[in-house]
Amino acid sequence: MSHYVSDIREPLIRGHKSYHDITEDLVSPTEKTPGFGWIVGFIISLSLLGFGLFCIAWTVWHGIGTWNLNRTIGWGWDITNFVWWIGIGHAGTLISAILLLFRQKWRTGVNRAAEAMTIFAVICAALFPGIHVGRAWVVFYFFPYPNTRGPLWPNFNSPLLWDLFAISTYFTVSLLFWYTGLVPDFATVRDRATGLRRKIYNFLSFGWTGSAKHWQRWESLSLILAGIATPLVLSVHTIVSFDFATSIIPGWHTTIFPPYFVAGAIFSGFAMVLTLMIITRKLLHLEDYITIAHVESMNKVILVTGTIVGVAYLTELFIAWYSGYVYEQFAFFNRAAGPYWWSYFGMMFCNVVSPQFFWKRSWRRNIAFTFFLSIVINIGMWFERFVIIATTLARDYLPSSWSYYSPSWVEMGIFAGTIGLFFTLYLLFTRVAPVVAIAEVKSILKSAGDQYTGPNKIHHGHDHGSESHGHEDHSVHSTDHDNDSHS
Amino acid sequence: MAKHKDIIYGLYNDEEDLLRAVKQAKADHLEIMDVYTPFPIHGLDPILGLSESRLHIAGFIYGSIGTLTAFLGMSWIFTKDWPQIYGGKPHWPVPAFIPITFELTVLFAAIGMVVTFYVVNGLGPGVVNPTIDLRITDDKFCICFDKSEVDASAVESFLRSSGAAEINSKTI
Numbered sequence: 001m002s003h004y005v006s007d008i009r010e011p012l013i014r015g016h017k018s019y020h021d022i023t024e025d026l027v028s029p030t031e032k033t034p035g036f037g038w039i040v041g042f043i044i045s046l047s048l049l050g051f052g053l054f055c056i057a058w059t060v061w062h063g064i065g066t067w068n069l070n071r072t073i074g075w076g077w078d079i080t081n082f083v084w085w086i087g088i089g090h091a092g093t094l095i096s097a098i099l100l101l102f103r104q105k106w107r108t109g110v111n112r113a114a115e116a117m118t119i120f121a122v123i124c125a126a127l128f129p130g131i132h133v134g135r136a137w138v139v140f141y142f143f144p145y146p147n148t149r150g151p152l153w154p155n156f157n158s159p160l161l162w163d164l165f166a167i168s169t170y171f172t173v174s175l176l177f178w179y180t181g182l183v184p185d186f187a188t189v190r191d192r193a194t195g196l197r198r199k200i201y202n203f204l205s206f207g208w209t210g211s212a213k214h215w216q217r218w219e220s221l222s223l224i225l226a227g228i229a230t231p232l233v234l235s236v237h238t239i240v241s242f243d244f245a246t247s248i249i250p251g252w253h254t255t256i257f258p259p260y261f262v263a264g265a266i267f268s269g270f271a272m273v274l275t276l277m278i279i280t281r282k283l284l285h286l287e288d289y290i291t292i293a294h295v296e297s298m299n300k301v302i303l304v305t306g307t308i309v310g311v312a313y314l315t316e317l318f319i320a321w322y323s324g325y326v327y328e329q330f331a332f333f334n335r336a337a338g339p340y341w342w343s344y345f346g347m348m349f350c351n352v353v354s355p356q357f358f359w360k361r362s363w364r365r366n367i368a369f370t371f372f373l374s375i376v377i378n379i380g381m382w383f384e385r386f387v388i389i390a391t392t393l394a395r396d397y398l399p400s401s402w403s404y405y406s407p408s409w410v411e412m413g414i415f416a417g418t419i420g421l422f423f424t425l426y427l428l429f430t431r432v433a434p435v436v437a438i439a440e441v442k443s444i445l446k447s448a449g450d451q452y453t454g455p456n457k458i459h460h461g462h463d464h465g466s467e468s469h470g471h472e473d474h475s476v477h478s479t480d481h482d483n484d485s486h487s
Numbered sequence: 488m489a490k491h492k493d494i495i496y497g498l499y500n501d502e503e504d505l506l507r508a509v510k511q512a513k514a515d516h517l518e519i520m521d522v523y524t525p526f527p528i529h530g531l532d533p534i535l536g537l538s539e540s541r542l543h544i545a546g547f548i549y550g551s552i553g554t555l556t557a558f559l560g561m562s563w564i565f566t567k568d569w570p571q572i573y574g575g576k577p578h579w580p581v582p583a584f585i586p587i588t589f590e591l592t593v594l595f596a597a598i599g600m601v602v603t604f605y606v607v608n609g610l611g612p613g614v615v616n617p618t619i620d621l622r623i624t625d626d627k628f629c630i631c632f633d634k635s636e637v638d639a640s641a642v643e644s645f646l647r648s649s650g651a652a653e654i655n656s657k658t659i
Binding site: 152168169221231442 | 574580
């Protein structure tokens with residue numbers, strides 16, 4: 001339905017695409033043999049993953065002693081990485097759920113890949129609590145189930161247990177939401193395929209037909225899932241922050257943590273979405289679907305959330321001073337001037353200073369600069385978690401227990417392994433599924449395609465180019481039809 | 488499909504042609520079997536006479552089951568099955584139950600709704616539905632009639648007059 005769209009709004013689909021062009025452009029990457037860049041990327045990712053698996057096996061075999069954690073510093077890179085990965089996941093849900101509720105059309109260009117990123121990031125995150133408990137083979141003790149140990153139940157007062165529930169729920173709901181969106185697109189892939197490929201995609205598409213009633217329920221389901229995923233995503237990082245905030249450690253015991261963690265999560269997540277999407281749009285030639293307008297919108301979110309994070313840092317500092325509580329004051333003085341001062345200034349520069357460059361429109365719309373800054377922000381947000389965890393633990397109440405921590409090769413290897421895992425899964429995803437949601441992009445074509453809005457608009461009635469496209473492609477298929485066709 | 492159906496269907500090139508045609512079919516009292524589109528068409532449901540989806544009601548019920556399961560489950564465990572004192576807190580620490588109660592509400596609602604969605608639609612892993620036209624998932628908008636319910640010649644003239652780009656018959 002072509003309702004009125006202001007000409008000021010930038011088109012979100014470029015190149016005067018017809019519906020068939022959209023199908024062609026978005027499905028074809030899954031139908032071609034992978035390019036050189038993909039193969040190189042996959043080999044690197046798989047190697048990192050392999051090394052990560054070796055390091056995990058090493059940890060499980062020899063025990064947590066292979067990590068450089070000590071009596072004072074019980075959480076190091078493991079929990080830093082856990083919080084970092086979980087945070088990255090948040091952008092996917094924000095794009096797919098919150099922006100759906102706000103009816104932001106630009107989400108359709110990036111929601112599929114961002115949600116995939118969420119799922120892969122949560123898998124990477126969930127790995128860390130699983131192995132850092134030490135005896136990974138009894139990790140199912142986390143879950144409350146009737147058992148022969150009493151039955152002995154987990155402690156429902158513990159934020160660590162809340163976290164388990166939050167992350168399991170988050171993973172499940174994200175997966176369901178993502179897959180439900182994929183089903184119609186798998187049907188599109190199926191209907192272009194033959195032989196075994198058709199059978200596989202028919203299985204994946206659950207026999208989708210495109211019936212009006214199914215679409216109605218599909219939209220209803222998407223909307224409600226978005227509605228419940230929105231408080232869910234806010235709850236997940238809130239509960240992650242409770243892991244710290246409910247403790248009595250100075251520097252952790254602060255009420256600002258939940259909103260500050262959520263803002264930081266969205267901030268880092270958008271940075272990762274940009275890192276991925278800038279590479280993806282280049283390699284898969286999706287510049288017409290993931291446009292500068294999309295990049296700019298995401299950069300605006302980065303600017304807002306980055307500024308919230310900056311305000312939160314300053315508020316923390318102010319409150320530490322204003323509280324008059326010496327331990328709190330020391331904790332913050334120690335962050336900036338203690339043994340980990342470099343990570344504090346890294347965090348401040350990457351998270352507070354760097355997003356402010358996006359006030360300038362031409363920089364917001366510069367792909368190379370955005371890519372560079374997205375990496376900077378990813379690093380900065382990793383530093384933030386490291387600052388919160390390591391600096392705080394390194395200087396606790398008892399000066400005799402003060403110590404220093406730097407990771408062992410095993411910890412670094414596991415982190416590298418999760419990066420490998422993340423990119424391995426992402427690269428496989430780009431081969432199997434359309435990385436841009438086909439049906440959703442088609443549904444915004446009439447209001448956001450550049451032939452309908454913006455400076456290149458064509459004033460026409462019903463010629464949408466669909467007659468002139470794709471007859472060659474369909475000549476194979478048309479043998480399936482009875483031949484009493486009229487035109 | 489257990490029973491074969493003889494169908495006649497028209498393919499339209501644009502959703503606006505489809506909407507006009509559906510309106511006309513309703514005015515002509517032609518019994519539409521189904522409408523198939525490559526993406527959800529807003530404004531189609533009221534014209535087609537589809538009642539609002541009740542999936543949200545199901546979602547509310549599943550969510551409530553989740554709330555009760557979590558809250559009553561934790562309450563039973565902490566007060567009846569194995570009461571323990573954690574950090575001097577009471578046996579029934581209601582505020583501490585809020586996060587898990589919330590998470591399970593969301594989890595139950597999401598799983599329940601998604602399963603319901605596939606079951607009521609007759610979709611699922613391994614389901615093979617008859618293909619009416621391969622281009623319906625690409626760029627064609629289809630109105631489909633069951634030949635046993637309508638007069639085929641009337642439908643054909645309707646499809647032609649309403650601007651269908653193609654008119655086909657087949658058995659599914």
